[in-house]
Structure formats: structure tokens, C-alpha cells
Amino acid sequence: MKNLKLRKLVAVALTVAAISTVSPVGASAAWKQNSTGWWNTEGDSYSTGWRAIDGKWYYFDSTGYMKTGWINDGSAWYFADASGAMKTGWVLDGSTWYYTNASGAMKTGWVLDGSTWYYTNASGAMQTGWVNYNGNWYFTASNGAMKTGWVNDNGTWYFTSVSGAMQTGVVEVDGKVYYLAASGAMQTGQVTINGVVYTFAASGEATGDNIPTPDKGFSSSGISQTPNTTGSNNSSSSSRSSGSSGAGHHKSSSSYAINAASGYNKITKKSDDTYSARANADGMFRFTIDNKSDDNSYFYATNEDGTDVNITADKDGMYAIDINAGASNVIVIKEIVRSQDAESGVTYKVLNTYKLTVTK
Numbered sequence: 001m002k003n004l005k006l007r008k009l010v011a012v013a014l015t016v017a018a019i020s021t022v023s024p025v026g027a028s029a030a031w032k033q034n035s036t037g038w039w040n041t042e043g044d045s046y047s048t049g050w051r052a053i054d055g056k057w058y059y060f061d062s063t064g065y066m067k068t069g070w071i072n073d074g075s076a077w078y079f080a081d082a083s084g085a086m087k088t089g090w091v092l093d094g095s096t097w098y099y100t101n102a103s104g105a106m107k108t109g110w111v112l113d114g115s116t117w118y119y120t121n122a123s124g125a126m127q128t129g130w131v132n133y134n135g136n137w138y139f140t141a142s143n144g145a146m147k148t149g150w151v152n153d154n155g156t157w158y159f160t161s162v163s164g165a166m167q168t169g170v171v172e173v174d175g176k177v178y179y180l181a182a183s184g185a186m187q188t189g190q191v192t193i194n195g196v197v198y199t200f201a202a203s204g205e206a207t208g209d210n211i212p213t214p215d216k217g218f219s220s221s222g223i224s225q226t227p228n229t230t231g232s233n234n235s236s237s238s239s240r241s242s243g244s245s246g247a248g249h250h251k252s253s254s255s256y257a258i259n260a261a262s263g264y265n266k267i268t269k270k271s272d273d274t275y276s277a278r279a280n281a282d283g284m285f286r287f288t289i290d291n292k293s294d295d296n297s298y299f300y301a302t303n304e305d306g307t308d309v310n311i312t313a314d315k316d317g318m319y320a321i322d323i324n325a326g327a328s329n330v331i332v333i334k335e336i337v338r339s340q341d342a343e344s345g346v347t348y349k350v351l352n353t354y355k356l357t358v359t360k
Helices: none
Strands: 031-033 038-042 049-053 056-060 069-073 076-080 089-093 096-100 109-113 116-120 129-133 136-140 149-153 156-160 169-173 176-180 189-193 196-200 216-218 258-260 267-271 274-278 284-289 298-303 311-313 319-322 330-341 345-359
Touching: 038 056, 056 076, 076 096, 096 116, 116 136, 136 156, 156 176, 176 196, 284 330, 284 345, 298 311
Parallel strands: 169 216, 274 345
Antiparallel strands: 031 038, 049 056, 069 076, 089 096, 109 116, 129 136, 149 156, 169 176, 189 196, 258 284, 267 274, 284 319, 298 330, 311 319, 330 345
């Protein structure tokens, strides 16, 4: 059984790199150096604060000297490499990864990079393994990518929803019923649930004539679906994989992939895969999705922070999201497809990602 306790990490320390003997910018810039460090001249004075020089950002302290390493400016942290240039995206400092946005500011909490979610703690350090966030447990791989669906952690199986949240209790996955202990660990053998003994195979699914009634239903990728509430055994197969990291290519299209359902809310395309939309007076956002990349793909939705949003198939082939029922005004819709091969087993790939800003 996994240890659900996480180590507390120390706060980020401001590091000052040794003075480089190589000029950090082109010779055309008015850079000067002495035994203390580098500075940039501005007429008879020198630069302080942030300056864009030859397409790169540099930070100079109040005495004019260029800073390297971690820089605290106001309420945000930034990172400058040994040349003094501000970094964006992933930053490796020692053996720890950090993420900085397009403006260079270090991010904490959930980070969406492409179509993959990562979690960084309060010091900005990327986390791996089990992460507790707002009372839910999430699993991140050794590369930091959040997993969804079935997760194998040191030989023990767990199941996480499409938002990454670890599940417990009786669940149905692709028609098979499983029991997940309070720790999230999948159970096998004879298990007593509410005073009744049930049998679970070595692969985890309930067997025999006595099948517990599931509380929740999912596809193998973690997408919520209506469970078989009768508790009868279903012969359809369910394969476990190491989960989905959310990795995949991002398809751009000049045509609208997401369209307003006829007679409903208006959708405006901002860029290839970014839209703004208006929900109806009842709070429902109804739409259709064209140009599916794969006939067997699914669609699921989350808020921008990765929490689940209930997306349902509405009448006449429409999809519907109720923004009064837990959906924020920024919704991320992903198209995923299941694949299988002898080496990797069952995996789920994100084919397309669409970001919508929805207002009432």
C-alpha cells in the first residue's frame, strides 16, 4: 500500500551565480564589467530593473549590476541563466524542475503545458508520485505528468478520473465492477462490503453471481459515465494500463471544430483552437464538434484548473455543459482515443484540445 504522506520541500532559495567571463549579450550592447559583475550603460547612467536587450530580458539591481539565478520582483519569482537572460517554460535548477510562464513568472499549483497537467508545490518545485490537492489524491509520473485512468504504483493498481482524482469504493470501469479501498488500492479475493462478501478476481473485477452495485461509472480513461446500477456482471473487457499522461499532438484547423448548436448560444473563434461562447439563459452551453480525428475518440471537459466538468450527450447529437453546476468560465475540452499494442498495453492519447471562455 502506498505511503500517502508527501515530504515538505524547502522554499526556493535565491541563488547568485558566479560571475561569467563570457559577455551575456552581443558586442553591440553597452555592457561593462568589473570585479563585481556586469552592468549596462544608459548614457551617463546605468540600467536598473528589467531591461529588454537584443530580444532578451535582463534584471539589474538598484546598484546596476545584472542578476542571475532566482530573482524576486514584487510578488513573483523569475529565473535568469548564467548569461543573465530570463528563462520561460521549464527551468532545471540543480535537480529540480520549475515552470515559468510566458512573462517569466514562476508558477505554483497546477500547470497545463500543452495537453499535459503537472503539479508544482508552493516553492514552485515540480512534484512526482502522489500529490494531495484540495482533499483529493493525484498521481504524477517520474516526469511529472499527471496520470488518468488505471495507475500502477509499485505493483498496486489505483484508478483516477479524467481530472486525475483517485477513486475509492465500488466503481464500474468499461462494464467491469471493481472495489477500491479507502487508500485507493484495487482489491482482489473475498471482500466484505456493507456486511456482504463479494469475490474479486486477481485482475480486480467482481466475479460470480453476486456483484456489488457500483457507485460510479467510468471509461478506462477516467471519463465519467452512467454505471450499471443493477450490479449484474457485464462480460465486456476492461484493460488496465499505466494511465494517460495527457500527451499527444495538437491539431490546428482553419475550420470551426466546435460549433454552436442550431438555435442555441453563439460561439466566436479566437484562434485555431480557442473560442469564446455565450451560454443560454438556463446556464447550459450546447455545442457540436466537427472533424473528429478518430471515429472511436471520446470528448471530455475540465475547468482550467483540471477539475472535472460534466459533459453530456444532449439531444440531436449535441453536447451540453451546465456552467451552473461546477463549470468555470474557462473550459478545456479534449478529444482522446484509446490504443493498444503488445509493448505498451492500453494507452489513451489526447488528439485535440479546445479552450473556451464561456459567459452567460
